Amino acid sequence: MSNKKVRTRFAPSPTGFLHIGSLRTALFAHLLAKEFDGEMILRLEDTDQKRYVEGSEEKLYNTLDRLGFKFDEGPRIGGDYGPYIQSQRKKIYNKYIKRLLDEQKVYHCFCSPERLQKMREKQQAEKLSPRYDRCCRNLSAEEVVKKINSGEKFVVRQKMPLEGEVIVNDELRGEIKFQASELEDHVLIKSDGMPTYQFALIVDDHLMEISHVIRGEEWIPSFPKNILLYKDFGWEPPKFIHIPLTLNKGGGKLSKRQGDVAVEDYLKKGYLVEALINFCALLGWHPKGDNEILTLDDLEKMFKYKNMNTSPAIFDIEKLDYFNGYYIRKMDLDKLVEIINPYLANNIKKTSDKNKQTDEFIRNVVSTEQERLKKLSEIGELTEFFFVDKLNYPKDMLIWKKQKDEDCKKNLEIIKNILEKISENEWTKKSIENIIIKYLKDNDLKVGDYLWPTRVALTGKKQSPGPFEVAFVLGKEESLEKIQDAVDLF
């Protein structure tokens, strides 16, 4: 019925890093905006200076950029509803709290933190729910003025109805009922003059014409207070969508203690944006068909917020790893080489060989591991052998199954002889393979007896890419040297 433009917002706090759960919230807000061809804005919720972490603002913007979220309005790009940083909106909050004060929808509270502390302890001792006792709710106007003039510190609290029911509506969960008597007269303006989240949220979302609020279900308990505040202002509330929480493996809230919750850390480890987004989208939402490999583009086309579900989802890193490996395999090699370069720096440092520092060599190295990588950061360890002159492995590793020492040595020499005859021009993976396989077939020899020792000689590892491609990447000269090194072990 309303032809109001759909506008969603992502409103993180600058507390040091972007939580992986926030990434998911941002994703859904983004997709919801796309679903209705609407707009998404970025707003910084920095009203708690105690939690503010220096530099996290920049970090946040960088991460959001890397993830590829495009905001229509926000702190850096501006917009018609700014400023988009809450600490810069103090005047606005003051104006609106004054209105509520005038209408006696809220009140000054002069209770000290110490008194509140004692009050709560007493309530708990009596097995009551700790809740503000509304001590200052009925102070006379004169008393209030007197206290303020004498310099007493105060907060502003919202007046909750004393009785009755508050019914709120969540777009996914339907009606949720609360008893008004359960609600606390919570703080709207702190003693430092800053608004709390509960107040800034309402003023900002209204003024910024947000149509859909997507937030975590941890906010459901304060939902009725939010709605009541809209009522106090006489404003129509936006639609609310409380998305289920993401839990850790043990079923608890995903928190910084048990490892990785910072998107930055995932990025650092070499998780791709595509994988992160694909994975997060499937936590609480599912497409119609069976295909789960979805890019942001796909998601934008098929996302329907009504398909989101309401039960909490456990963050299963194994599936994330699968997506990451999948996207790495599908990635264009040049692109992969470009983004994986930083992870190769240590290996490159290990060699003085200029040939091993060329783009071509790096590209070849990366290509040998593309199908094996689950995370970009694994490339270092996986390809270290390409960069060292002398491999270090026990002689026994060269032995294939029950092979005798002398056979293994002989076979290595045979392979070395074959390779020596291949010209530099012919030195490609394909022709090395063709020539060796042809020799083995023609002479009715078992491939394992030859290829295993060769591969170990070239890599020093039980598990590695195949011998032909390694030989190709290493080049003729070095391949021969390494095989000779292996022969010399006997």
Added chain:
RNA sequence: GGCCCGUUCGUCUAACGGCUAGGACGUUAGGUUCUCAUCCUAGAAACAGGGGUUCGAUUCCCCUACGGGCUACCA
């Protein structure tokens, strides 16, 4: 403790109140293969329990159990 939200394979999830409860990850067994990985094929694996409503409940309602969240001058 109180209030609120939730409950389908180990995990993410699908299924107008009506079929052998489907898919993905993981897992198991094969195949490909010098190894690992990739790829292919096949398999095991779930409706928390109890009451209703109904011709019929995974699906709707109630209770119980379990899990989670909130209970700050943090968001």
